[in-house]
Amino acid sequence: xxxxxxxxxxxxxxxxxxxxxxxxxxxxxxxxxxxxxxxxxxxxxxxxxxxxxxxxxxxxxxxxxxxxxxxxxxxxxxxxxxxxxxxxxxxxxxxxxxxxxxxxxxxxxxxxxxxxxxxxxxxxxxxxxxxxxxxxxxxxxxxxxxxxxxxxxxxxxxxxxxxxxxxxxxxxxxxxxxxxxxxxxxxxxxxxxxxxxxxxxxxxxxxxxxxxxxxxxxxxxxxxxxxxxxxxxxxxxxxxxxxxxxxxxxxxxxxxxxxxxxxxxxxxxxxxxxxxxxxxxxxxxxxxxxxxxxxxxxxxxxxxxxxxxxxxxxxxxxxxxxxxxxxxxxxxxxxxxxxxxxxxxxxxxxxxxxxxxxxxxxxxxxxxxxxxxxxxxxxxxxxxxxxxxxxxxxxxxxxxxxxxxxxxxxxxxxxxxxxxxxxxxxxxxxxxxxxxxxxxxxxxxxxxxxxxxxxxxxxxxxxxxxxxxxxxxxxxxxxxxxxxxxxxxxxxxxxxxxxxxxxxxxxxxxxxxxxxxxxxxxxxxxxxxxx
Numbered sequence: 001x002x003x004x005x006x007x008x009x010x011x012x013x014x015x016x017x018x019x020x021x022x023x024x025x026x027x028x029x030x031x032x033x034x035x036x037x038x039x040x041x042x043x044x045x046x047x048x049x050x051x052x053x054x055x056x057x058x059x060x061x062x063x064x065x066x067x068x069x070x071x072x073x074x075x076x077x078x079x080x081x082x083x084x085x086x087x088x089x090x091x092x093x094x095x096x097x098x099x100x101x102x103x104x105x106x107x108x109x110x111x112x113x114x115x116x117x118x119x120x121x122x123x124x125x126x127x128x129x130x131x132x133x134x135x136x137x138x139x140x141x142x143x144x145x146x147x148x149x150x151x152x153x154x155x156x157x158x159x160x161x162x163x164x165x166x167x168x169x170x171x172x173x174x175x176x177x178x179x180x181x182x183x184x185x186x187x188x189x190x191x192x193x194x195x196x197x198x199x200x201x202x203x204x205x206x207x208x209x210x211x212x213x214x215x216x217x218x219x220x221x222x223x224x225x226x227x228x229x230x231x232x233x234x235x236x237x238x239x240x241x242x243x244x245x246x247x248x249x250x251x252x253x254x255x256x257x258x259x260x261x262x263x264x265x266x267x268x269x270x271x272x273x274x275x276x277x278x279x280x281x282x283x284x285x286x287x288x289x290x291x292x293x294x295x296x297x298x299x300x301x302x303x304x305x306x307x308x309x310x311x312x313x314x315x316x317x318x319x320x321x322x323x324x325x326x327x328x329x330x331x332x333x334x335x336x337x338x339x340x341x342x343x344x345x346x347x348x349x350x351x352x353x354x355x356x357x358x359x360x361x362x363x364x365x366x367x368x369x370x371x372x373x374x375x376x377x378x379x380x381x382x383x384x385x386x387x388x389x390x391x392x393x394x395x396x397x398x399x400x401x402x403x404x405x406x407x408x409x410x411x412x413x414x415x416x417x418x419x420x421x422x423x424x425x426x427x428x429x430x431x432x433x434x435x436x437x438x439x440x441x442x443x444x445x446x447x448x449x450x451x452x453x454x455x456x457x458x459x460x461x462x463x464x465x466x467x468x469x470x471x472x473x474x475x476x477x478x479x480x481x482x483x484x485x486x487x488x489x490x491x492x493x494x495x496x497x498x499x500x501x502x503x504x505x506x507x508x509x510x511x512x513x514x515x516x517x518x519x520x521x522x523x524x525x526x527x528x529x530x531x
Contacts, residue, residue: 005031005125006322008144008159010132010172012036014045014107015290015307016165017114017126021059022315024124025432026491028322031157032124035131035149039111046221047072047301048103048308050095054414054493055312057425058432061117062099068109070222071100073205080211082253089205097493098414098425102301104221135162135175137284160322161285163314165307168274170292176283183343185275185297185350188232190241195224195264201256202226208299217298218254225266228254229298238270273297275350277343281335287314293338296346299353306342313338316491317397329396337392344390392494399497399514407482407498412437412489415474417460419467426475429468430458430489436515437468438486439479439501443508446486446499449515455488486511 012034164172209216290307320326391409485501
């Protein structure tokens with residue numbers, strides 16, 4: 001990396017490496033420090049959704065991720081005899097954001113491809129076997145005290161921001177005086193990953209065992225790779241369950257004619273599933289992301305997804321402020337936009353966990369009947385499996401146009417379109433910075449305002465003259481359905497604001513006025529940085 005780092009990322013897991021990649025791709029020199037010498041070799045997270053797959057595309061690793069992932073169909077709840085109580089099957093494989101809605105993978109493989117991408121970046125570097133000792137702030141700068149784990153040698157570094165991606169036992173969270181709020185869930189579980197030369201006869205989805213004696217989860221992670229998770233009793237340990245033969249008894253109903261002795265155990269470990277969220281996500285130019293900011297039970301597979309959403313939300317804001325294109329209040333929108341969605345996701349996982357693992361108590365029959373009925377209600381399955389966050393609230397980075405605006409603050413969909421005669425996903429046409437997307441012919445005032453703001457204007461239509469040809473009609477249908485004529489899209493694909501369509505006309509003057517004020521502010525910041 002040429003030059004001193006502008007941002008320090010603490011923690012070299014997937015959230016930390018993704019943050020560094022996003023910053024480097026926006027021109028910010030970034031150093032990642034990780035106290036371990038190499039990638040943690042055993043699998044942990046196993047699921048990503050289509051929204052987060054889109055973030056991997058922003059990192060430039062979507063094609064490589066496709067080589068290591070396996071789409072999954074949905075969720076099946078089974079009773080103690082493995083009889084199906086309810087099945088939530090996804091209505092479509094490819095989601096709103098252009099990728100499969102549910103994707104299973106092996107975390108060490110994902111981390112390796114992320115680190116390979118980081119190694120190819122001139123503006124980012126990873127320092128392994130290095131730990132954070134302390135942080136101090138003064139005058140908009142952060143001084144970090146770092147220590148070499150092997151030698152004990154210490155050094156200081158001045159940076160413009162610190163991103164704490166250092167997990168549940170975060171040193172960064174400790175330094176800024178943030179504490180976890182306990183959201184009322186804590187259970188000990190045995191997690192075992194196995195390899196099998198013979199394929200198991202199984203539905204390609206996640207199975208949740210709703211048994212009061214031993215709640216469990218089973219899923220196929222990839223070709224020949226399977227995971228079982230079972231709740232531990234108070235008097236049990238991993239060794240006592242696995243070595244005593246109890247684990248073999250638990251697995252036998254799932255194996256069919258595949259001998260237990262033919263399985264290769266890749267990992268066996270105890271995890272304590274918790275529901276917690278940090279009460280403060282930032283202090284000045286120091287921020288918490290991922291498990292440092294929130295812990296979620298695994299029942300809806302959203303732990304790593306939430307951390308990567310943090311990275312997507314924060315990194316472009318840090319880049320804009322560090323590079324002088326925006327002022328400090330933009331950084332304050334990170335916590336205001338991410339705290340409530342993250343908390344809602346943790347609470348949803350806790351609720352789904354109770355429904356799944358509540359077992360066969362006095363209310364079990366009622367719960368089974370309710371689940372069976374729910375599965376037959378159109379749209380219910382998608383609501384159960386949906387993990388899309390609520391829209392971001394108004395602030396420096398979101399501007400709603402009227403009370404009925406259901407577009408601003410939400411993610412822009414990503415259908416397949418045609419650009420310059422080739423079929424591509426929408427993000428390929430918009431790029432990775434701000435963009436104005438217009439359905440039909442743009443208002444001249446809007447064209448002028450976008451040009452003066454330095455933001456590209458992209459016209460979408462059904463005729464060959466459009467910049468983006470909507471061959472399938474999905475994007476134009478979205479504009480029509482939402483009553484929208486044009487949108488200003490942020491680098492994280494969130495719609496910052498929109499121009500409504502009234503009586504068939506795009507109200508471009510409203511968006512043009514917004515762009516003029518916003519663009520002048522961005523240019524003023526850039527001029528200050530240059531001077």
